[in-house]
Amino acid sequence: MMPRGRTLPKGQPTPPGVIAGPGTAGDSPAPGDPLLARMQARVRLYPLVFLTCLVLAATLGLLLAGREEPARLGASAYAALVAMFRAVAMIRSLREGRWGIDVLALMAIASTVAVGEYLAALVVILMLAGGEALETFAQGRAVRELRSLLDRAPRYAHRETDGSILEDTPIGEVLPGDILVVRPSELVPVDSELLSAAASMDESSLTGESLPVERVRGDLLLSGSVNGEAAIRVRAAATAADSQYSRIIALVEEASSSRAPVVRLADRYAVPFTALAVAMAATAWILSSDPVRFAQVLVVATPCPLLIAAPVAFLAGTSQAARKGIIIKNTGTLEQLARARTAVFDKTGTLTSGRPVLDTVQAAPAAGSGAGPAFDPARILQLAASAEQYSSHVLAASVIEAAAKRNLELLPVTEATEHATHGVQAVCGGDTVVVGKAGLVKAAAGFRDASIRSGQLAVHVAINGTYAGALIMKDPLRDNAVETLGQLQRLGVRHTVLLTGDAGATAAHIAREAGITRVQADCLPEDKVQAVAAVRERPVIMVGDGVNDAPVLAAADVGIAMGAKGATAASESADVVVMLDDLSRVALAVAIGQRTMSVALVSIWTGIGLSVGLMAVAMTGYIPAVTGALLQELVDLATILNGLRALRGATVRPSTPA
Numbered sequence: 208m209m210p211r212g213r214t215l216p217k218g219q220p221t222p223p224g225v226i227a228g229p230g231t232a233g234d235s236p237a238p239g240d241p242l243l244a245r246m247q248a249r250v251r252l253y254p255l256v257f258l259t260c261l262v263l264a265a266t267l268g269l270l271l272a273g274r275e276e277p278a279r280l281g282a283s284a285y286a287a288l289v290a291m292f293r294a295v296a297m298i299r300s301l302r303e304g305r306w307g308i309d310v311l312a313l314m315a316i317a318s319t320v321a322v323g324e325y326l327a328a329l330v331v332i333l334m335l336a337g338g339e340a341l342e343t344f345a346q347g348r349a350v351r352e353l354r355s356l357l358d359r360a361p362r363y364a365h366r367e368t369d370g371s372i373l374e375d376t377p378i379g380e381v382l383p384g385d386i387l388v389v390r391p392s393e394l395v396p397v398d399s400e401l402l403s404a405a406a407s408m409d410e411s412s413l414t415g416e417s418l419p420v421e422r423v424r425g426d427l428l429l430s431g432s433v434n435g436e437a438a439i440r441v442r443a444a445a446t447a448a449d450s451q452y453s454r455i456i457a458l459v460e461e462a463s464s465s466r467a468p469v470v471r472l473a474d475r476y477a478v479p480f481t482a483l484a485v486a487m488a489a490t491a492w493i494l495s496s497d498p499v500r501f502a503q504v505l506v507v508a509t510p511c512p513l514l515i516a517a518p519v520a521f522l523a524g525t526s527q528a529a530r531k532g533i534i535i536k537n538t539g540t541l542e543q544l545a546r547a548r549t550a551v552f553d554k555t556g557t558l559t560s561g562r563p564v565l566d567t568v569q570a571a572p573a574a575g576s577g578a579g580p581a582f583d584p585a586r587i588l589q590l591a592a593s594a595e596q597y598s599s600h601v602l603a604a605s606v607i608e609a610a611a612k613r614n615l616e617l618l619p620v621t622e623a624t625e626h627a628t629h630g631v632q633a634v635c636g637g638d639t640v641v642v643g644k645a646g647l648v649k650a651a652a653g654f655r656d657a658s659i660r661s662g663q664l665a666v667h668v669a670i671n672g673t674y675a676g677a678l679i680m681k682d683p684l685r686d687n688a689v690e691t692l693g694q695l696q697r698l699g700v701r702h703t704v705l706l707t708g709d710a711g712a713t714a715a716h717i718a719r720e721a722g723i724t725r726v727q728a729d730c731l732p733e734d735k736v737q738a739v740a741a742v743r744e745r746p747v748i749m750v751g752d753g754v755n756d757a758p759v760l761a762a763a764d765v766g767i768a769m770g771a772k773g774a775t776a777a778s779e780s781a782d783v784v785v786m787l788d789d790l791s792r793v794a795l796a797v798a799i800g801q802r803t804m805s806v807a808l809v810s811i812w813t814g815i816g817l818s819v820g821l822m823a824v825a826m827t828g829y830i831p832a833v834t835g836a837l838l839q840e841l842v843d844l845a846t847i848l849n850g851l852r853a854l855r856g857a858t859v860r861p862s863t864p865a
Contacts, residue, residue: 243371244864247659255289255336263329282325289332290316299705311481318488318502324832327506329559334843364396365389367440378447385443389434391599398450399428399441405629407435407600419602421644436599439755480815484508484822491826507835509822516810519850524803527853532787540782541767544800549698550692550793551759553751554707554717557769557790558688561752563602563664563680569657570676582675589615591668591678594633594640597623602666603631606642630666641669648674660716685719687791692722694794698801702744706735708755735759750793769795796806806853810846817842 224619261614262285269278294332295315300309302366312335319328355402366376367386377395389395395408406422411561419435422428426440430450447453488504521538535541552558568588570580575829592610595603598618610617618636625631630643631819632651639653645667648654652669659665665677685691692703704725705718714728727738736759739747749756749763760766761780768781771787785792821838 212719214422217837221513235420252338253336256333259285259289259329259333259336263326263333266326268315268327279323279325283320283323285323286316286320286328286332290320293335310477311484311505314481314485314510315502315505318505318833319794320830322499322502322630324499324502327502327832328833330839333505334839335771338657363382364443368633381447383443383445387441387443388438390438391434391436393434395430395432395434395441395693396426397430397443397447399430400444401439401441402428403437403439406437406439407434419600427755433504447537459489460842476811476815482510483819485824489825491828493827494826497828499832503828503830503832503835504825505824507830507839508818513579516814516850517807518847519847520803520807520810520853523851523853525805528796528799530783531792531795531799532785532789533792533799534786535782535796535799536782536784541800543746544748544783544797547700547746547748547765547797547800549702549704549742549747550720551704551706551739551742551763552723553753553756554705554709554714555682555748556752557750557756558705558717559682559684561682563605563682564662566603566679566681566683568676568678569570569665570853571655573676580676581589582670584614584676585615587670588613588678589618589666589676590635590638590640590670590675591642591666592691593618593620593635594631594642597619597633598625598631598642600630600643602680605680606666609678622767639671642666660712684717685790687789690719691791691794694791695797698794699795702742704737704738704742706730706759731756736762739763746808748793748797750790767796803853806850810849813849814842814846817845 222374236485262282266278266282290313293316297313298312301644312331315331316328319325319331357798360600362378363375363376364381364385365388367388368374368382373388376385376629381397385398387399389399399420401424404424406428407419408428410429420432427444429454432448435641436469484505488501488508491504492501494840518538521541524541525535535544553580555561565588568584570582570584570587573581588606588610592607592615595606605618620633623631623633625645626643630638630639630641630647630803632647634640641648643666645656645665648667652672653674654667655674657665657667657679659679664680666680667677668675670781695703702725703721703723704727705714705721705723706727707714707717708730709728711726711728714726718726719722727734730738732755735756739749739759739762746764748765748767750767750769751757751760752769756768757780760768760782765783766781767783767785769785769790783796785796818839821830821835821842826836
């Protein structure tokens with residue numbers, strides 16, 4: 208990862224995804240007219256829509272000029288060409304056993320061209336291309352709002368050369384044995400051996416352990432873990448390709464490719480609707496002995512309601528979700544959300560806040576008196592927070608925040624000495640305070656073990672050479688976790704599971720607090736993938752936030768990444784990304800999916816009902832093909848207006864207070 212504001216070394220190209228500054232090789236000429244640029248982009252994305260509009264406009268122009276024969280030949284040739292290309296794709300789909308709405312659309316195009324109803328053929332093509340463009344637009348809009356996986360992955364490593372000079376080296380060129388420097392808050396670029404005396408590492412995105420992990424010289428540091436507040440020296444133990452982060456990305460790709468594709472909603476109605484339309488068209492032809500009647504029925508039977516209803520509703524649903532901080536990457540995800548029956552949660556950063564907070568202050572009893580603690584708990588916290596002002600330890604901010612919440616004023620510090628990764632010693636308001644690990648406090652004063660449960664961490668405190676007590680830190684359950692699980696239950700997600708890399712006792716404690724009955728602890732990324740695959744009540748939602756959750760997010764029917772603070776590897780592999788640090792958005796995403804599906808189904812059935820009515824009239828010959836195409840436009844308009852109802856209305860009902 209390139210540090211912010213740092214200039215790239217000479218002779219090295221700007222890495223992908225990094226925006227070059229003024230005067231660099233990455234500069235590009237300023238774009239011209241932004242409106243023209245957007246139009247050109249739209250044409251490249253949806254060429255069939257724009258080409259059909261041009262052909263339709265040219266055909267109408269020729270007709271107005273009285274040149275009917277060139278208009279007929281040009282429109283018919285274009286429709287026949289589109290039908291040929293669509294037929295190739297349709298045959299490929301049929302060979303794979305997938306029946307879709309393209310069959311009926313292709314029959315409508317071919318029949319209208321055959322009987323000379325070329326305007327109707329162009330309208331059918333426009334509706335076919337328009338529906339597909341809506342689906343593509345909805346998916347592309349969501350993907351653009353996400354960062355790339357490569358934006359998270361380290362790109363450069365600070366390699367020591369002769370004379371301890373640091374050289375920014377592309378991560379792919381780092382070899383085992385190279386000496387690297389990892390600056391504060393940077394990612395470890397490759398799996399490495401720690402050369403510095405000690406380091407405090409945040410491995411939560413890899414292992415699920417929310418509390419900082421202390422490493423000493425000789426320990427292995429995994430790529431993707433975040434360094435603490437002090438720069439460290441490491442020796443590369445593997446190449447980037449063989450490091451932990453790359454292995455997780457490979458597992459993501461494998462899980463993604465093994466997931467079954469989602470069948471489009473409209474395709475489920477294609478076979479019965481096609482059979483009914485062909486039967487009615489054939490009957491009209493037989494009874495009238497007029498082949499034009501066959502085309503007239505198929506034109507009003509064109510599956511425009513099926514082509515447009517779901518995409519419009521899905522686009523409206525994804526737009527509503529985006530306004531609420533929920534990015535839904537593809538339309539099939541909305542269907543899966545609507546039918547979800549099981550929700551699987553990661554622990555750290557998902558059900559819990561992912562940031563340690565003060566649970567309690569354990570004051571040590573006065574020596575020999577048995578009358579009570581030697582120091583008041585509030586006094587212990589006040590002095591500890593005052594000393595922690597001069598500490599770079601990752602827990603220092605949590606201690607200071609705890610004192611602020613209790614309205615404890617921080618005392619002036621006259622002396623302060625930090626012992627890297629072990630704690631700090633300071634003189635606060637005239638008192639000598641030592642805060643940190645047991646070993647540091649024990650060397651300065653007496654010591655006794657703190658009473659802690661699994662998932663808790665003790666920060667010990669000594670005051671004026673006397674052991675005062677311990678600050679017990681924990682990673683608490685989110686305030687709205689229980690509420691969110693209740694909302695999911697009411698939405699039909701009946702089964703909940705907790706999967707975590709944490710210890711069993713910690714996982715069981717969090718599960719009890721949240722109301723989750725099924726727990727699997729000590730999970731590696733592969734274990735999570737296997738556990739989700741074994742769930743019988745499907746579709747399955749998986750909610751996580753760390754790099755270690757990326758494979759299981761890709762493997763689940765719907766992966767939801769808490770992307771506000773989580774790793775982009777999780778966001779990249781997920782189907783849904785919650786951009787706010789709010790667990791309740793998971794339930795809201797399910798509610799939006801259900802609302803969108805409801806609107807889409809109403810649109811589809813309304814369109815089918817109107818089309819069947821028009822087919823019945825067209826069988827009598829009272830609806831010419833062009834008139835039928837225009838009437839079908841009215842059906843499309845009704846479908847679109849109904850589909851836009853998905854823009855509003857999806858909410859989650861809060862629990863009733865006990």
